[in-house]
Amino acid sequence: MTGRHGLTGTxxxxxxxxRRDRVMVPAWVLVMTLVVTTSAASIGSYYDTVASRLExxxxxxxxxxxxxxxxxxxxxxxxxxxxxxxxxxxGAALTGLMGLLLVVRHTRDEEExxxxxxxxxxxxxxxxxxxxxxxxxxxxxxxxxxxxxxGLAVQGEEVAGxxxxxxxxxxxxCLFATVGAVAAQLATTGREARGIASTVLGASFxxxxxxxxxxxxxxxxxxxxxxxxxxxxxxxxxxxxxxxxALTGAAAAALxxxxxxxxxxxxxxxxxxxxxxxxxxAGAGLSGPFGLARRLQRGTLAGWTAAYAVAGLVLGATAEGxxxxxxxxxxxxxxxxxxxxxxxxTDAFLAAMLGLLGMVAGAYAVQAxxxxxxxxxxxxxxxxxxxxxxxxxxxxxxxxxxxxGTVVLMLVGGAAMGAGHGVVAGDITGxxxxxxxxxxxxxxxxxxxxxxxxxxxxxxxxxxAVGWGLLTAFVVIGLYGPVLHLxxxxxxxxxxxxxxxxxxxxxxxxxxxxxxALGTVLGAAGLTGLRRRDLG
Numbered sequence: 001m002t003g004r005h006g007l008t009g010t011x012x013x014x015x016x017x018x019r020r021d022r023v024m025v026p027a028w029v030l031v032m033t034l035v036v037t038t039s040a041a042s043i044g045s046y047y048d049t050v051a052s053r054l055e056x057x058x059x060x061x062x063x064x065x066x067x068x069x070x071x072x073x074x075x076x077x078x079x080x081x082x083x084x085x086x087x088x089x090x091g092a093a094l095t096g097l098m099g100l101l102l103v104v105r106h107t108r109d110e111e112e113x114x115x116x117x118x119x120x121x122x123x124x125x126x127x128x129x130x131x132x133x134x135x136x137x138x139x140x141x142x143x144x145x146x147x148x149x150x151g152l153a154v155q156g157e158e159v160a161g162x163x164x165x166x167x168x169x170x171x172x173x174c175l176f177a178t179v180g181a182v183a184a185q186l187a188t189t190g191r192e193a194r195g196i197a198s199t200v201l202g203a204s205f206x207x208x209x210x211x212x213x214x215x216x217x218x219x220x221x222x223x224x225x226x227x228x229x230x231x232x233x234x235x236x237x238x239x240x241x242x243x244x245x246a247l248t249g250a251a252a253a254a255l256x257x258x259x260x261x262x263x264x265x266x267x268x269x270x271x272x273x274x275x276x277x278x279x280x281x282a283g284a285g286l287s288g289p290f291g292l293a294r295r296l297q298r299g300t301l302a303g304w305t306a307a308y309a310v311a312g313l314v315l316g317a318t319a320e321g322x323x324x325x326x327x328x329x330x331x332x333x334x335x336x337x338x339x340x341x342x343x344x345x346t347d348a349f350l351a352a353m354l355g356l357l358g359m360v361a362g363a364y365a366v367q368a369x370x371x372x373x374x375x376x377x378x379x380x381x382x383x384x385x386x387x388x389x390x391x392x393x394x395x396x397x398x399x400x401x402x403x404x405g406t407v408v409l410m411l412v413g414g415a416a417m418g419a420g421h422g423v424v425a426g427d428i429t430g431x432x433x434x435x436x437x438x439x440x441x442x443x444x445x446x447x448x449x450x451x452x453x454x455x456x457x458x459x460x461x462x463x464x465a466v467g468w469g470l471l472t473a474f475v476v477i478g479l480y481g482p483v484l485h486l487x488x489x490x491x492x493x494x495x496x497x498x499x500x501x502x503x504x505x506x507x508x509x510x511x512x513x514x515x516x517a518l519g520t521v522l523g524a525a526g527l528t529g530l531r532r533r534d535l536g
Contacts, residue, residue, distance in 0.1 A: 006264070009124035013132035017106050018139075023465070025140045028098050031472060032144050032169070036091060037151040038480050040083040044155075050077050060085070065318035068213035075238035080157040084165050084236040092172035092231045093205055095144055099137040099173040100180030100197040106133035108184035108193045111268060113378060130184075130263050134177060134256060141173025161237030168231040171248040175227050176201055178255035185262035188271035191299065198303075204228045227251065289389050293397030296375075297368060301405045304364050308357065308413035315353045316420025316435070319346055347504040350421065350435065355496055357413045358442025359475045361406045365450035366467045368402035373457050373464050376535055391530055399523075402450045406443060414439025438502040444515035445495040449474070451519035451526070458526030458533070 018025075047053045057076030060066050071089050075081030107130055110116040116129055145166030152162035180197040187193035208229040211222030223229035227248065234244045266272055372395055375381045384394055418435025422428035453467035474494040481491045491497045498511045 006125035006127040007131055008128060010128040010131045013128055014135050017132050017136040021136065029143045029147055032091060033147040033151050036087050036148050037155060039087055040079055040152060040155055040157065043082050044079045053077060053082055063321045064213050065321050068209040069314065069318065071212045071232050074235045078237055080152065080161045080237040088165065088168055088232055089228060091169050092228055093201065095141055095169040095173035096176030096201055099141055099177030102137040102140060103133045103177045103180035104184050104190055104193045106136060108187060109190040112190050127260055127263060130181060130259060134181060137177035138174050141170040144173065145170035158237060160240060164234055164236035164240040167245060168234045168236060171245055172228065172231050175248050175252045178252045178259065181259035182255055185259055185266060186272045208232065289384060289394045290397040293401065296371065297398065297401040301401060304409055305412050308409050309416045312413040312416025313420040316417035317423060319349050319421045320424050351501040351504055353417065354414065354439050354442060355478060358446055359478055359496055361409045361446045362449035362471050364409060365402050365406050365446055366453045366471055368398060368405055369450050369453040369457060370464055372398050373461060381535065392527060395527060395530060403447065406446045410439040410442055411436050434503065441499055441502050441507060444512045445499055448495045448515050448519035451522035454526035455522040458529035
């Protein structure tokens with residue numbers, strides 16, 4: 001161990017981490033701030049009187065599904081109170097996800113690629129990488145809190161409540177950053193570490209949802225078993241409980257201490273959990289580039305599929321209640337119909353939620369395509385391509401998952417949504433089949449997003465991350481365009497705007513064929529560029 005406390009070189013590593021995240025972290029902070037402040041503005045626009053806000057809160061309190069999704073309303077008379085109800089749980093979860101991803105990225109991923117071994121050969125202490133990673137995640141979480149609080153305060157919301165809402169996000173980010181730190185010491189790969197930490201985050205969300213759904217008449221104490229339940233009980237804009245920050249701080253300190261103890265006890269590149277030895281020879285399923293791609297992509301697809309099944313069930317089960325709630329406010333009903341079509345509010349809500357699942361499936365498509373970029377920059381593509389495997393065969397193995405993996409996601413998500421709605425409507429099988437078919441309408445836009453990512457990777461690999469930025473823009477247009485009443489030309493920038501809004505609207509082949517053809521052309525351009533450019 002170099003240095004008295006093993007922290008030598010922390011400053012240099014922190015500077016390196018900040019430089020590597022100079023795009024990702026500001027983008028995350030900006031998106032979080034815009035989403036919350038835009039939600040506050042829309043709530044103020046559609047519920048512009050105290051009476052309308054109190055009526056909304058009364059409806060929410062009797063809707064178990066909405067309580068499970070968002071939690072209870074602690075303060076309904078103010079716009080800030082409803083904003084906290086609408087955004088706190090999901091915003092805190094997303095900030096927690098950011099924190100754990102940052103820590104794993106700068107610790108276990110660095111060990112797995114061998115870069116940390118090179119850095120550690122110099123004047124770098126054993127605990128310096130972990131410290132730099134935690135400081136990066138803590139700084140990013142506090143930046144979310146600062147900009148979010150400023151954004152709400154500028155809109156005229158109460159300063160104390162705005163600060164409390166921002167700090168609830170930051171507390172979750174810091175706490176789950178330390179969860180990621182512990183996971184990075186336990187696992188031997190970055191993927192395993194992210195899986196462990198994400199599982200803890202998911203379990204925390206489910207515990208909170210179960211406790212909030214039960215309400216005062218059930219085991220509401222389940223909320224206090226969840227870190228997301230803790231930050232929910234900070235109660236921004238509702239006589240804030242500042243002492244909750246001490247609870248999350250103590251938990252984060254304990255987890256950070258555990259991570260520091262573990263990092264001093266294990267070997268570099270090794271995890272505390274023993275790695276399982278693989279078979280002496282690869283099976284027949286691993287032969288060829290497709291077998292390798294299947295091995296690399298299957299875990300990711302399985303995780304996404306499970307998430308889509310849960311999300312679909314929850315969204316389907318809340319459809320009737322959400323439609324009844326929306327129907328009471330004509331302004332909100334108009335927005336839902338603009339997002340989901342002019343049909344009944346229930347069908348419009350289902351169509352809007354299918355559109356949301358489609359936009360999120362675009363993220364899977366981009367991730368699956370850009371796995372090619374990770375294999376290239378990590379040097380793992382070179383041994384594969386050095387043999388009798390051409391570039392197009394190598395790429396095709398991963399592109400199969402980008403194309404057909406999204407089919408699996410939309411089928412599972414649509415069927416689960418239909419089943420969840422069918423439980424309420426009394427027709428589980430029929431609703432599951434029809435909604436699954438409606439979900440497939442989203443695929444041409446999803447494939448176009450994947451085609452854009454492939455084009456960027458093939459022609460301009462250095463800016464392939466722009467694909468994430470474009471997808472984010474499409475999501476923002478889809479979610480907030482109707483709320484902000486954007487001009488039609490701006491709405492048309494998103495491929496998802498051109499899809500038929502089903503169930504309810506008639507499906508026409510022209511936009512589906514046009515989007516599919518455009519995605520194919522862009523993907524072909526990317527493959528052409530991949531064949532001709534230098535690798536690495």
